[in-house]
Amino acid sequence: MDLSPTPAEGAFREDARAWLATNKPELPMPSGETAEGFAVHRAWERRLFEGGWSVVSWPREYGGRDATLWEWVIFEEEYYAAGLPQRVAQNGIFLLAPTIFELGTQEQKERLLPRMAGVEDMWCQGWSEPGAGSDLAAITSRAARDDAGGWRLTGQKTWTTRGAFCTHLFGLFRTDPDAERHRGMTYFLVDLKTPGVTVRPVDKFDGDAGFAEVFFDGAFVPDSDVLGGVDKGWEVAMATTGSERGLSLRSPGRFLAVVDRLVTQYRETPDPSLRSEVADGWMAAQAYKLATDMTVTRLAAGDKLGAESSLSKVFWSELDIALHGTALRLLGDDGALEGPWMKGFQFALAGPIYAGTNEIQRNIIAERLLGLPRK
């Protein structure tokens, strides 16, 4: 594995850095989990798109710049090093899009991807239900065949991140109630303006209205908005989870930027008793970067992301809590309650839960990577 950048990669980094320095919005940006903040983030992400930096690794015809996977990693490093926040379009561009590239029809690619890159359509993930979280195969929301060339959706989704502000939802619905649990479900792409869809915002514990419950009452979805085939929803969903747990949602740039801020914080409010904790955090972020480099090397050679994305998920979610926890300890009782470290800590606490809980990831690691017997 040769990690030295090529001249083209060096030039790409310089271009990205220069563009971000000239074009980045006023920081810190408001939370993207409120209606006003979401609009500010969306305008910034539109600016990224217009500059050609929204989805660098996508083909040009869909709004990208044909960059390699390595260049994408470089862009992410520069993006987060510039102090920029996670993208509110991320569930579309980082979760749904790789699945559309892999399993979508040509018509779906042409219709959906450019609008997603340009933040005209904002996608949220409609998988969890009140009775189905870790056990996703327990979903009961249904899709019934309609003679008009489509499906009628009925049921309820919950914990839909930014669902109150998004325009579209990708969701799992049961199309064959008699089939075995992991069969008989289908992956639908739903316009949230469709009659029969009701979105109800849910406040998070930090006060932002970042979640939603989404209710379906006979909403019509045409056949052209089935992704990956009728009754194939489980396989399609597993393709999405590889992106969610593994590479694309949690690029190392994000944690390298956090650990840089942590080192700066240590210099501002030094506490020798926390010195080795800061050093451990720095080393863990570098380790995550190196492990990702190894994954990128494999993927660039044509390999696929498999169950090892679960290892990555456990690592980044625990790392995020550790880095923010150390920063709060550095700030001490007076400084810790307000500000970006506390907001970041609150969000980090959710890391072991979303994208499949860490207990579930450990089950996957035990069974699929270590080959341990199922209980």
Ligand SMILES: Cc1cc2nc3c(=O)[nH]c(=O)nc-3n(C[C@H](O)[C@H](O)[C@H](O)COP(=O)(O)OP(=O)(O)OC[C@H]3O[C@@H](n4cnc5c(N)ncnc54)[C@H](O)[C@@H]3O)c2cc1C
């Ligand atoms: C910040 C955040 C954002 C989210 N965004 C979305 C979203 O956009 N779209 C969406 O669809 N969902 C979203 N979710 C929901 C998330 O996917 C679920 O919370 C998660 O899958 C866990 O499901 P649950 O909450 O029903 O908990 P449960 O499944 O009821 O689990 C409760 C506890 O039991 C443990 N447990 C359950 N089964 C097992 C087992 N077999 N072995 C060992 N332990 C087990 C779990 O690990 C957990 O600790 C989000 C959640 C959070 C916190």
